[in-house]
Amino acid sequence: MTSPIAPDLTAPGRMPVKPRAGVWRRLVRRRLALLGLVIVTIVVAGAVLAPWLTGYDPNEQMFDGLTIEGSPLPPDAKFWLGTDLLGRDLLTRILYGARTSLIIGIVANGVALLIGTLVGVVAGYFRGWIGSALMRFTDLMMAFPALLLAICLAAVFEPSLWIVAMVIALVNWVQTARVIYTETSSLAEREFIDAERTIGASAPRILFRHILPHLLPTIIVWGTLGISTTVLLEATLSFLGIGVQPPTASWGNIIFENQTYFQAAPWLVFFPGAAILALALAFNLIGDALRDILDPTQRGRA
Amino acid sequence: MTAGAGKKRTGAAAPVTAGPVLDIAGLSVSVRGEDGEREVVSDLSLTLARGETLCIAGESGSGKSMTALAIMQLLPQPAAHISAGRIRLGDTDLADLDDRQMRRIRGDRIAMIFQEPMTSLNPVLSIGRQLTESIEAHTSLSQSEARQRAIEALKAVRISEAESRLKQFPHELSGGMRQRVMIAMALALEPDVLIADEPTTALDVTVQGEVLELLRDLQRQHGTSVILITHDMGVVAEMADRVIIMRHGRMVEEGKTADIFARPQADYTRELLAAVPRIGSGVGRQKSRDAEAATPANVAEVRDLHVRFDLHGGFFGRVNRRVHAVEGVSFSIAPNETLALVGESGCGKSTIAKALAGLVPYSGDIVIGGRNLSGLGRDERKAVRRDVQMIFQDPYASLDPRMRVGDLVAEPLLIHGIASKDERSQRVAALFERVGLSADQMELYPHEFSGGQRQRVCIARALALRPKLIIADESVSALDVSVQARVLDLLKELQREFGVAYLFISHDMAVVENISDRVAVMYLGQIVEMGTRDQLFSNPRHPYTRRLIEAVPVADPGKRRSRFARLDQEIPSSTRKIGETPARLVLSDVGGGHLVAAGS
Amino acid sequence: EDAIDPNAKQGGAITITYKDDVATLDPAIGYDWQNWSMIKSLFDGLMDYEPGTTNLKPDLAESYEISPDGKTFTFKLRHGVKFHNGREMTADDVKYSLDRVTNPKTQSPGAGFFGSIRGYDDVAAGKAESLSGVTVVDPYTVKFELTRPDATFLHVMAINFSHVVPKEEVEKYGADFGKHPVGTGAFKLAEWTLGQRIVFERNPDYWHKGLPHLDKITFEIGQEPIVALLRLQKGEIDVPGDGIPPAKFQEVMADPEQKARVVEGGQLHTGYVTMNTTMAPFDNVKVRQAVNMAINKARVIQIINGRAVPANQPLPPSMPGYDKEYKGYPYDVAKAKALLAEAGHPDGFDTQLFAMNTDPNPRIAQAIQQDLAAIGIKASIQSLAQANVIAAGGDKAGAPMIWSGGMAWIADFPDPSNFYGPILGCAGAVPGGWNWSWYCNKDLDAKAAEADSVVDPAKAGERDKMWSAIYDKVMEDAPWAPVFNEQRFTMKSARMGGADNLYVDPVHIPINYDNVYVKDVQ
Amino acid sequence: MIAYLGRRLIQSLLILLGVSLITFALLYLLPADPVRQIAGRSATPQTVENIRQQLGLDQPFIVQYWRYLVKLISGDLGRSYIQRSEVTELIVSRLPASLLLMVGAILCELLLGLSMGLIAAVKRGTATDQTLMVASFVGVSAPQFVVGLLLLYVFAVRLSWFPIGGYGTWRHLVLPSLTMGILGAGWYARMMRSSMIDVLRQDYVRTARAKGLARGTILFRHALPNAILPVIAMIGIDIGIFMGGIVVVESVFGWPGIGQLAWQAIQRVDIPIIMGVTLVSAFAIVLGNLLADIIAPFIDPRIKLR
Ligand SMILES: Nc1ncnc2c1ncn2[C@@H]1O[C@H](COP(=O)(O)OP(=O)(O)OP(=O)(O)O)[C@@H](O)[C@H]1O
Ligand SMILES: Nc1ncnc2c1ncn2[C@@H]1O[C@H](COP(=O)(O)OP(=O)(O)OP(=O)(O)O)[C@@H](O)[C@H]1O
Ligand SMILES: [Mg+2]
Ligand SMILES: [Mg+2]
Numbered sequence A: 001m002t003s004p005i006a007p008d009l010t011a012p013g014r015m016p017v018k019p020r021a022g023v024w025r026r027l028v029r030r031r032l033a034l035l036g037l038v039i040v041t042i043v044v045a046g047a048v049l050a051p052w053l054t055g056y057d058p059n060e061q062m063f064d065g066l067t068i069e070g071s072p073l074p075p076d077a078k079f080w081l082g083t084d085l086l087g088r089d090l091l092t093r094i095l096y097g098a099r100t101s102l103i104i105g106i107v108a109n110g111v112a113l114l115i116g117t118l119v120g121v122v123a124g125y126f127r128g129w130i131g132s133a134l135m136r137f138t139d140l141m142m143a144f145p146a147l148l149l150a151i152c153l154a155a156v157f158e159p160s161l162w163i164v165a166m167v168i169a170l171v172n173w174v175q176t177a178r179v180i181y182t183e184t185s186s187l188a189e190r191e192f193i194d195a196e197r198t199i200g201a202s203a204p205r206i207l208f209r210h211i212l213p214h215l216l217p218t219i220i221v222w223g224t225l226g227i228s229t230t231v232l233l234e235a236t237l238s239f240l241g242i243g244v245q246p247p248t249a250s251w252g253n254i255i256f257e258n259q260t261y262f263q264a265a266p267w268l269v270f271f272p273g274a275a276i277l278a279l280a281l282a283f284n285l286i287g288d289a290l291r292d293i294l295d296p297t298q299r300g301r302a
Numbered sequence B: 001m002t003a004g005a006g007k008k009r010t011g012a013a014a015p016v017t018a019g020p021v022l023d024i025a026g027l028s029v030s031v032r033g034e035d036g037e038r039e040v041v042s043d044l045s046l047t048l049a050r051g052e053t054l055c056i057a058g059e060s061g062s063g064k065s066m067t068a069l070a071i072m073q074l075l076p077q078p079a080a081h082i083s084a085g086r087i088r089l090g091d092t093d094l095a096d097l098d099d100r101q102m103r104r105i106r107g108d109r110i111a112m113i114f115q116e117p118m119t120s121l122n123p124v125l126s127i128g129r130q131l132t133e134s135i136e137a138h139t140s141l142s143q144s145e146a147r148q149r150a151i152e153a154l155k156a157v158r159i160s161e162a163e164s165r166l167k168q169f170p171h172e173l174s175g176g177m178r179q180r181v182m183i184a185m186a187l188a189l190e191p192d193v194l195i196a197d198e199p200t201t202a203l204d205v206t207v208q209g210e211v212l213e214l215l216r217d218l219q220r221q222h223g224t225s226v227i228l229i230t231h232d233m234g235v236v237a238e239m240a241d242r243v244i245i246m247r248h249g250r251m252v253e254e255g256k257t258a259d260i261f262a263r264p265q266a267d268y269t270r271e272l273l274a275a276v277p278r279i280g281s282g283v284g285r286q287k288s289r290d291a292e293a294a295t296p297a298n299v300a301e302v303r304d305l306h307v308r309f310d311l312h313g314g315f316f317g318r319v320n321r322r323v324h325a326v327e328g329v330s331f332s333i334a335p336n337e338t339l340a341l342v343g344e345s346g347c348g349k350s351t352i353a354k355a356l357a358g359l360v361p362y363s364g365d366i367v368i369g370g371r372n373l374s375g376l377g378r379d380e381r382k383a384v385r386r387d388v389q390m391i392f393q394d395p396y397a398s399l400d401p402r403m404r405v406g407d408l409v410a411e412p413l414l415i416h417g418i419a420s421k422d423e424r425s426q427r428v429a430a431l432f433e434r435v436g437l438s439a440d441q442m443e444l445y446p447h448e449f450s451g452g453q454r455q456r457v458c459i460a461r462a463l464a465l466r467p468k469l470i471i472a473d474e475s476v477s478a479l480d481v482s483v484q485a486r487v488l489d490l491l492k493e494l495q496r497e498f499g500v501a502y503l504f505i506s507h508d509m510a511v512v513e514n515i516s517d518r519v520a521v522m523y524l525g526q527i528v529e530m531g532t533r534d535q536l537f538s539n540p541r542h543p544y545t546r547r548l549i550e551a552v553p554v555a556d557p558g559k560r561r562s563r564f565a566r567l568d569q570e571i572p573s574s575t576r577k578i579g580e581t582p583a584r585l586v587l588s589d590v591g592g593g594h595l596v597a598a599g600s
Numbered sequence C: 001e002d003a004i005d006p007n008a009k010q011g012g013a014i015t016i017t018y019k020d021d022v023a024t025l026d027p028a029i030g031y032d033w034q035n036w037s038m039i040k041s042l043f044d045g046l047m048d049y050e051p052g053t054t055n056l057k058p059d060l061a062e063s064y065e066i067s068p069d070g071k072t073f074t075f076k077l078r079h080g081v082k083f084h085n086g087r088e089m090t091a092d093d094v095k096y097s098l099d100r101v102t103n104p105k106t107q108s109p110g111a112g113f114f115g116s117i118r119g120y121d122d123v124a125a126g127k128a129e130s131l132s133g134v135t136v137v138d139p140y141t142v143k144f145e146l147t148r149p150d151a152t153f154l155h156v157m158a159i160n161f162s163h164v165v166p167k168e169e170v171e172k173y174g175a176d177f178g179k180h181p182v183g184t185g186a187f188k189l190a191e192w193t194l195g196q197r198i199v200f201e202r203n204p205d206y207w208h209k210g211l212p213h214l215d216k217i218t219f220e221i222g223q224e225p226i227v228a229l230l231r232l233q234k235g236e237i238d239v240p241g242d243g244i245p246p247a248k249f250q251e252v253m254a255d256p257e258q259k260a261r262v263v264e265g266g267q268l269h270t271g272y273v274t275m276n277t278t279m280a281p282f283d284n285v286k287v288r289q290a291v292n293m294a295i296n297k298a299r300v301i302q303i304i305n306g307r308a309v310p311a312n313q314p315l316p317p318s319m320p321g322y323d324k325e326y327k328g329y330p331y332d333v334a335k336a337k338a339l340l341a342e343a344g345h346p347d348g349f350d351t352q353l354f355a356m357n358t359d360p361n362p363r364i365a366q367a368i369q370q371d372l373a374a375i376g377i378k379a380s381i382q383s384l385a386q387a388n389v390i391a392a393g394g395d396k397a398g399a400p401m402i403w404s405g406g407m408a409w410i411a412d413f414p415d416p417s418n419f420y421g422p423i424l425g426c427a428g429a430v431p432g433g434w435n436w437s438w439y440c441n442k443d444l445d446a447k448a449a450e451a452d453s454v455v456d457p458a459k460a461g462e463r464d465k466m467w468s469a470i471y472d473k474v475m476e477d478a479p480w481a482p483v484f485n486e487q488r489f490t491m492k493s494a495r496m497g498g499a500d501n502l503y504v505d506p507v508h509i510p511i512n513y514d515n516v517y518v519k520d521v522q
Numbered sequence D: 001m002i003a004y005l006g007r008r009l010i011q012s013l014l015i016l017l018g019v020s021l022i023t024f025a026l027l028y029l030l031p032a033d034p035v036r037q038i039a040g041r042s043a044t045p046q047t048v049e050n051i052r053q054q055l056g057l058d059q060p061f062i063v064q065y066w067r068y069l070v071k072l073i074s075g076d077l078g079r080s081y082i083q084r085s086e087v088t089e090l091i092v093s094r095l096p097a098s099l100l101l102m103v104g105a106i107l108c109e110l111l112l113g114l115s116m117g118l119i120a121a122v123k124r125g126t127a128t129d130q131t132l133m134v135a136s137f138v139g140v141s142a143p144q145f146v147v148g149l150l151l152l153y154v155f156a157v158r159l160s161w162f163p164i165g166g167y168g169t170w171r172h173l174v175l176p177s178l179t180m181g182i183l184g185a186g187w188y189a190r191m192m193r194s195s196m197i198d199v200l201r202q203d204y205v206r207t208a209r210a211k212g213l214a215r216g217t218i219l220f221r222h223a224l225p226n227a228i229l230p231v232i233a234m235i236g237i238d239i240g241i242f243m244g245g246i247v248v249v250e251s252v253f254g255w256p257g258i259g260q261l262a263w264q265a266i267q268r269v270d271i272p273i274i275m276g277v278t279l280v281s282a283f284a285i286v287l288g289n290l291l292a293d294i295i296a297p298f299i300d301p302r303i304k305l306r
């Protein structure tokens, strides 16, 4: 189209004056979302400020941290959350462990979500070989024993947090991709997508501007659920020698090392478990609120 | 359900009390928006007597649908709620009922037909299922009896192959067929009160006539009271006992049909009546452009177009039947020309539109701007496609519900890199005003609009790119007459200025006559007659064309037809067994380019 | 013949649980914690140990003779010993069994034990089908000729790999013989439901009259130790095969009733830290000695709830040859630091400590890590799956330090030589070997060979002394830092009877199935 | 449909081939030496070499893989290095238990998860909703080992309602299924709630209500099939996740499934078993995904198989 739009059509329309209230502002206005934000802030602050918040070294095995028989101590005035099987202060370990677990729960999980969403959306939208190839690749990745891959990577690389994050991302995107794929293939058949095609919207535009927003609820659900699973998965991987090695603490590790003791020393499982739960729930609260805020049909909800 | 059957008897006893079936007093409906509450229905009072037909007409967005939903207690959650007033059905105040009691009333005593056919049917359930379940819910019929009743209901709304349609899914039906399924669903239960929100907008005139007839039958036999929401003054004239005219959420006039038509009191009513298109009024509007059409550079040319849909059946889902939706259609559209495509619901009009827009696979040739689409690469095809824009039949389904409408309308401009950000929103605002929306509605989302407003958004969107060809699939049928008139003027204006061509799909013969240069009449996937508007309207040769023209309701209660001639023959269908192809019609020129199918 | 417990009652059935699968019951192949003693009850060898002790005694052999040069062993077989299939066992079966176990096609992990028998090399190389050094003199006499005097040979004749199998059954089942074991043992296999349950029933024709006491033993497989203990507490099982899980140990020991059912005993086990003597800075003996002095063994033992005794030498206390006089390296941080400084590392150094990843090994490694840090050695822990640790240890440049727990040496037979060859001798210091210190002292190798040629049982004491000297020398070079000797704690149900030492039998682990009994049968 | 199935089956075979190749290669590259595991701690170097030769592990990778493949085609998965039994026999003996557990677990998940999600969506924003969502997160965040032991302790040891582990009757199945199910239920509940909320405000739900249908009918017939679409995709995924969680649950409950077999094999580098279990579980996962893809168009007829 070359002819310029005629002036008659551009008779200046009244410009809307009302600014769009920021997502952030609407978020903090919700009580539950605010609670979520507060929890996340506390966790992050705890991780960052750990050295100033506790007088103990996370790895110091204290003599008075164990009974004569070698049992850990329950919470008391000295060790607020008790000690672990090596006589270390549990609170300190949970605070320091947050560093690892936050990276895994947020970064690794986030990357997995990103890859999964991308693959799922692209595969679900494009008919023909691209979609088919992507999904078969996903199937392959899913069918392939992740644990084995982890063990091999452990053998090849120096164990480190970033390797673990990579492995988790590599392993976890698959499920997201599958779910997103199914949903996208249904969305792609909706009429408004046809309408987008007729105005010449490019595939990326349709995918990211029109299909993605509809997937948001699913993405939020998977993202928040992924937090707990990845944090726990990290422990399994550490156990296999990939990832943080003892004595470095992570929430998953603390649980994993002590889970057989949950009757003898319940605090060793309960507190780190509660930390994971709190983090996941906090993100869920935020996600839920976000989902409402970003969903126009929910406008007017009190 | 025996309770349902028992209630029917009470319903029959209702006239004894002689009071109105439905009594609404001081009803107000508010919606919560970003900036607080807003009343969309204000202080509305009305009564509905037994066996009466009340038409609610009025401006699009005036609160007609909201009123209907309020009666059903189905206002959109969480935004809308009844802020004042009371609704009584017989002796019961609907507001007092809990959900459970309300449930017994819905469908059984008050049924409703919704405005949007596509989104109102469950996409994952076969239409058979959706039909029979409401029958089963309210009657004590057995499964097979319910099925039988469902088939009858489908036949009643003249859906072909009713039995096998039961297995089909909503997306496999044409817009009109979906709407008829909705109607069948509501009618099957023979409710006391039927609320029909624009029930015939998507229907071609012949089916519309039959459906209206059906409503009347129902009324005669069961004393059903009907609230008919429509913008079609023809339908109002034909059906209504009383009329309510609404604007801005308020009732502006109420009265007997004959009185309203003869002596409208409110200015708005007069305006509305004046805007009603009438057959014959379009003659002489413009000169026929036969001479111009001879220019070689057609905007679009369609040659021998075929579109078929495979239907799956059997255990392995093998293809066993095929819908011959479009069978060898050829036509061309010159710049500056409007070709109207008319025909019965399900005859393949939308499918042709979709083929042109590249949304369904086809065989044959589509040439746009001199370039044959099938020979082009992806990018080129996209470039060519830009010149073809489409307005879909179902406005709600074709707007991304998560985008603000302002952004939706701006999107084509953005995609094609036209205009800067500021300029864009100015243009969008201008477009909004042109289609009768206000600029601050740009900030709203599709679900916050009335059906007609949504359609205007779609029109604005199609206009944004100023294409060479606009395919308008029932684009103005959902609009009230005044807006419709404005939009039609806009379309014409654009055509004059930029030489836009239209493929105008409509069932409204009056509108067609008003806007089109040439008209093609389709029947079962094929064109049976094609010629200039004058040729067609003044000299319809094919019997089907004649029927179409006769079926148009006239906006004059005085000329009410006593009874619309119902067709008794088998309802035709374009579904065939594999290997069977429908006979090809041969068009012959009866003079001046007026093509008519031979043998008729 | 050993005396039979006069209190023993005949009959009854017991249930024993294990976590891991029982791999095979083929005596030539089975080499696991679980199947080792099961096989001992299904099969017999020429030799055995007195129940609950490490004292050798003839078993299928009635008597034996050793030639003065220590190179010829002649065994007289017991008459009337029958396989479970009813056939009498003869000298031919003994020869067949040894030919079979040494044949490479059998893929026996124990083939190497028979290296001293003449003709072994040919069989191992696939050049011969039969050991030329084993001769059937008559149906009840079999003669072994060795290429060198071998003091451990009688032990070798007692290990599972030399147990006697019937040729016809082996040929009948081929590679699946391990699933259909037929031997001469006290029990025979009654049922094997893969992955779930193995049932032994009493062999009524067992040559040793009066044994076994039990009619039936059911082994339930795949039971988590914690759950097994819960079941024991509920009285559903009699012995948890994997012992008392660490998480439950305190709970059990705190309850007098339960504690009374726990039997404690020594075990032929040592837990140690290896230091790679070919790798700087552990190539310096002073560094290795410093590590020996740095480890606070008491603390480590406290961490595992006192379930061990501190070790100061490779051999465990219950092993012949254990040097009671030897004092070992004291726990002395200051001295350790001084030694490190002498070795040129006053500020310590960075290194790695490998450990197996199952509890409590990572914890022990962390305790050691903290001790090492106290003298400046910063060891990062590599907590890996068993196979990976073993792989790292077998690689010359693989692992500077390894905590042996979980993979540690439990002797195959109670002889001091068993702690030397593969784990401290030059033979093991090869790629893929088990000498993770890569310690190779040719002198000591020669001394070891000398000690092993003292065959005369009468000179056993002398031989033990020679071995003590060897291990003392090893400790001087300090390729290991011995940490503790694990104690065994077996828990049993109240109905189980028999002497305590049957429940901590050094050879039959966890218990001696043939000799225990239940008290609640009439 | 048939063509589609055919194509997908061929693709599935290719996937299995790919899985087998990658797994085989990874195992080959693994520093841990299977022969060491077989030979044990007392073996002489010669014994080790002999075993290596016997097993053909001295051959180049390609040869080893080719041999494996050739045998695989004739249905022979080889013999376990450690257990010395036919891998087929080992797997076949344990597969029924795992499948049973899987069915039990998935049933639990669906029952628990879908109903929780449904109720939460319907009661959106209420205390019930919040409680359910916290519960689902507890399910997802709780370590399975602890959940299993806790259930065992309460219901088997204390209350004696169910046996303490083992295999055989339906009563044995309850606790392990529940343990597995609690984790999955959390996922299902969250997903269900999310998509249910979406669906409940669609026009067609309004239509259904206008028809006066019973609440249950609206929920289960109209909303559920629309909402369940993302859940269907979980079928294939679930099998994958299941294979991961099965090890812990099987060991806690002494459940004789392939999880335990695989776990022991991985620890001891018993390549034939690892390969066998990998192929079997890969097959199950591929099948599950195929199933999910095939079911999807039946639930949402707008989706086309392609
Ligand atoms: N996806 C599909 N699968 C199967 N059949 C289809 C499909 N889409 C359309 N059809 C069939 O093709 C025929 C033509 O449909 P089309 O939508 O073109 O009708 P129409 O002329 O636009 O009718 P209306 O005026 O009612 O909108 C109908 O019989 C319809 O059932
Ligand atoms: N969910 C909603 N949220 C906010 N506003 C809404 C919502 N639905 C409708 N509205 C507004 O309510 C008003 C009345 O709408 P209604 O649907 O009743 O119009 P109508 O008279 O049926 O028009 P039409 O003839 O175009 O269908 C309109 O201004 C519309 O913008
Ligand atoms: Mg409306
Ligand atoms: Mg149509």
Ligand code: NI
Binding pocket: B001, B002, B003, B004, B139, B140
């Ligand atoms: Ni009834």
